Amino acid sequence: MPLTRLVVQKFRNIKACDIELSAGFNFLIGPNGSGKTSLLEAIYLLGHGRSFKSTLTGRVIQNEAQELFVHGRFLSSDQFELPIGINKQRDGSTEVKIGGQSGQKIAQLAKVLPLQLIHPEGFDLLTDGPKQRRAFMDWGVFHSEPAFYEAWGRFKRLNKQRNALLKTATHYRELRYWDDELARLADNIDAWRRQYVQQISSVAQTLCQVFLPEFDIDLKYYRGWDKDTPYSELLEKSFERDQLLGYTFSGPNKADLKIKVGGTPVEDVLSRGQLKLMVCALRVAQGQHLTELTGKQCIYLIDDFASELDSQRRERLADCFKSTGAQVFVSSITQNQVADMIESNSKMFHVEHGTIEQG
Ligand SMILES: Nc1ncnc2c1ncn2[C@@H]1O[C@H](COP(=O)(O)OP(=O)(O)OP(=O)(O)O)[C@@H](O)[C@H]1O
Ligand SMILES: [Mg+2]
Known part of the structure; x- marks a missing residue:
């Protein structure tokens, strides 16, 4: 169930972003503190109703802002593009909308967007x-x-x-x-x-x-x-x-x-x-x-792909993700570190000071 479009507003340092996505690999490339993990966190929020980094919504909403939005479109199992979105307010209230219907449960988000997160602290599993x-x-x-x-x-x-x-x-x-x-x-x-x-x-x-x-x-x-x-x-x-x-x-x-x-x-x-x-x-x-x-296909979010891995293991992992045919988001500081993963349908996004531009 890949996402075809993603709109993020007032989420950590991302003021506003609106991107068309690849159903295969989407690379997020940028320096430290640019907003790569934040973008993955926003997608995670769209699938889980909560962040993987903070239990406090107030930390995730952009400083000075009152609410955040993450919405987009996903491809349903019968190949229809449907809208999906979540809005969170500082007072803790949450609204979930799927396929144009508001008042949806968070569990419903998880049903339509099964996600797997792989991040540097992930071996706490x-x-x-x-x-x-x-x-x-x-x-x-x-x-x-x-x-x-x-x-x-x-x-x-x-x-x-x-x-x-x-x-x-x-x-x-x-x-x-x-x-x-x-x-x-x-x-x-x-x-x-x-x-x-x-x-x-x-x-x-x-x-x-x-x-x-x-x-x-x-x-x-x-x-x-x-x-x-x-x-x-x-x-x-x-x-x-x-x-x-x-x-x-x-x-x-x-x-x-x-x-x-x-x-x-x-x-x-x-x-x-x-x-x-x-x-x-x-x-x-x-x-x-x-x-x-x-x-159903799940979406993989891989933060800081290269950390801890030598080039041979990176290649093996890249092959494995390619073979799944799933949608994958990969963050990395340099493009070199993900060179093995790039395919003809991949999309590259440059992240800098919270802005995301397709490159
Ligand atoms: N609520 C917030 N409002 C505004 N900015 C925030 C908020 N929370 C965090 N930030 C800032 O957002 C920035 C983005 O951090 P993020 O973790 O996404 O960077 P990154 O690109 O993953 O960096 P790294 O390569 O170091 O992992 C940081 O500079 C952080 O200080
Ligand atoms: Mg990061």
Whole structure:
């Protein structure tokens, strides 16, 4: 679902930009502080309703301005060009419009614009806590299982209510009604995630063979609680411990994806460049799997493409992105660093002091 046009207004240092895009590679070239990451951040906002850099909308809206706009047109799966847009105000209010219809949900943006971001801090997917890896799994489950979004939202709300109840309950039976529903949702979420990890594993292994042939990657799903105990039973058994803690200790909100090479956690073995390649392999695997399953193409946003990579690895990565046939946005300080990626339908944009000109 490539974007064909992008209009950005009052977004960080980008005052106004209106560009026609390539359905293949779009390069953003410019010096430090020129606005390359900001443009990728604007596209990310259009697909996720939030920034990947800041949780505060006020930081993203241009200084002195009251609101920002990111809108454009995308090609739907039946090849119609449709408008899409998001507006955010300083008071936190958000408006989403898709296909001319206002009042759309942010999840709807994600449905029509599946995005994959690869940025210099991106290897926190492998080195940080499980939150990032849950988000990784849930990106895939969200796009492949229509009931997931609502089930996960409901699980999180019920889990919060349970945590509040734990503080006042005097006997487990006061929780049973909530726990029955929690367990039903947890079982669904667990099954969907397990199935997704199973499906993505072989695609990820094949891609890792291309980027890191010296390593054998192994993805293992952990559901967030002991594999032999049904969740409903676990909730009852852990009631007293959960009460002492003041929250529910185990559950799908503790799920993780353990990523190892040769039996050792990746963060203990791989170099920074290798970690970046591994993240690329995992993200491209998600994109490929999405296309196989739904026919949808995701858009790749690659910030600071060249960092940490030698020229041979850059070439390999360039070939891999070319083979996806997807729309790709690539930022780089110099044109030289992306020379391997340039194709006849590529577009080059020069970024300077927040202005973006096609070159
Ligand atoms: N809310 C804002 N209003 C105006 N300008 C801002 C705002 N937030 C950040 N900026 C400025 O926007 C500029 C763009 O930064 P950006 O991260 O997009 O640069 P970049 O081209 O990616 O640079 P690098 O090559 O160093 O990564 C910076 O100079 C930053 O100070
Ligand atoms: Mg940058």
